[in-house]
Amino acid sequence: MADLLTAEFWFKYGPLLLDGTIDTLVMTGISTVFAYLLGLPLGVALILTQPHGIRPNNVIYKVLGWIINVGRSLPFIILMVAIMDFTKLIVGTKIGVRGAIVPLVVSAAPFIARMVETSLAEVDAGVVEAAQSMGASTFQIVWKVYLPEAKPSLVLGGAISIVTILAYTAIAGAIGAGGLGDLAIRYGYQRRYPPMLLVTVIFLIVLVQLIQSVFSHVSNRIDKRLDSGHKKGFTPLEMLARFTHTK
């Protein structure tokens, strides 16, 4: 382990680690964006079509719920293999950073849909009803009531989603997607070189901590429900409970 303190180690592996970190961040970032493009509307649809929603529709609600549950019950690594042909069709390759993004999105979107649903469910039904009583359309209620009122909670959920996707990228590393997970497996497992494993673990921990504190801070800053009685952010326990949704 003393290797970590030598200039030689960083000279030799520094560029690799930097590339790995960048790959991880790129994969995570792009996947998160696309996963939200799918998951956010899905979460909104769940809230609107639920039995007490403002557009109750049992068929849509049940079908979406079922698809989402199927998506969430497949372990990432199996899903990744299962949809390889689809991946190739979309991005032209089954491997590398690009090849990883498709399964990452497909796997994270259902999870994000549930996160979004939970956040939107926290919005006071009375406020939604007030908007209806003023003649707001469904679109206006989503855009001007649900999303802005749930923003602090959505931001906190965002941190959990990103961290979850970050964890998936490490698994994607196993099939040559690149990134820190790839380094950990190649050097730590295949070449039995523990210092490299340790460094990637430290990098991942630091990344997760950073993401979590930035998002928590932002969520707190934008939340205008000052009195703690009304504050509906996640307690550490709730946060933990949400982590159990990852696979």
Place this chain on the structure above:
Amino acid sequence: MSESIIQIQHLTKTFGSGDTAVHALEDINLDIKQGEIFGIIGLSGAGKSTLVRCMNLLELPTSGTVIVDGQRLAWMEQDGEEEKPAHVSEKELRLARRNITMIFQSFNLLMQRTCLKNVCFPMEISGVPAAQAKKRALELMELVGLADKADAYPSQLSGGQKQRVAIARALATDPKVLLCDEATSALDPTTTASILGLLKDLNAKLGVTVVVITHQMSVIEEICSRVAILDGGVVAEQGNVEDIFSHPSTDAARRLVYPGGVSVAQYPAGTHAVRVAFNGGTAYQPLIASLAIDCGVKVNILGADTRNIDGKAFGTMLLGLPDDPNEAAKALSYIRSQPNVSAEEVEYHG
């Protein structure tokens, strides 16, 4: 008589069906006049919220007609042999709702928007240009006495202040009708009085018709001119507040007018007592005092169920008369000479 603004005809509302059906409203008929403050009172579960939500179609009537400001919002349509409920299109309804706005017990402000932005909200959704909306919102904040709180967030306000913001927001689209569902039920008595005062003011200033839903008789006495008593989903009684207070003719009305009070009529029989009914004359204290001063007769108050409405006394009081028959007769004739008071000798065993 002035024009109708809300007409409810043969309205029923049933939740669910079959064995579990809840008949929340049955054959409701109301005619609310333009510019009045109309009260709807009833105990919890009487159907008040359901009724008021049928006025802006937040709840679709099971049957019956709802007309607001001359526009039919819901009605019955002949469909072959049967009649079935029909209502305006969603788009028309959204427009109509700008004309009949609502405030709530729990205020229902947007917590992530400043007060000013809350007031802007209904104008935003109806497409008023931002600058114009802001100007109007500031005027409204001024109108409800909260100009200095424009940039505050709802969580920084007291309950009464939140309700004022909600009122400003409800007025933003210049509605003809303001529906208030238990708007003061979450507030303390002082704040309640100030909110009721504001509603009365706005009614006078803007001519907006106010429909007040409450379970508290005090709220009705304070601001309503007419009232409907809702009991178990039916209108038990409706009319002028004064009439209903002086002669509540149904059990439901009596329960509300004299909550928890034993009716004077139920006192056991005996002698030397008089039941005095106040029908809107002066308050009762001066009567007792002037009895003592003008006639030199002292009476005991054995029981009283009286209320002050707009400074006038309503209700009944049981007075114990002096044992001396002359003094008793003197007191009785004095009481009978008072305007708006009727007296009846009763027997009473103390």
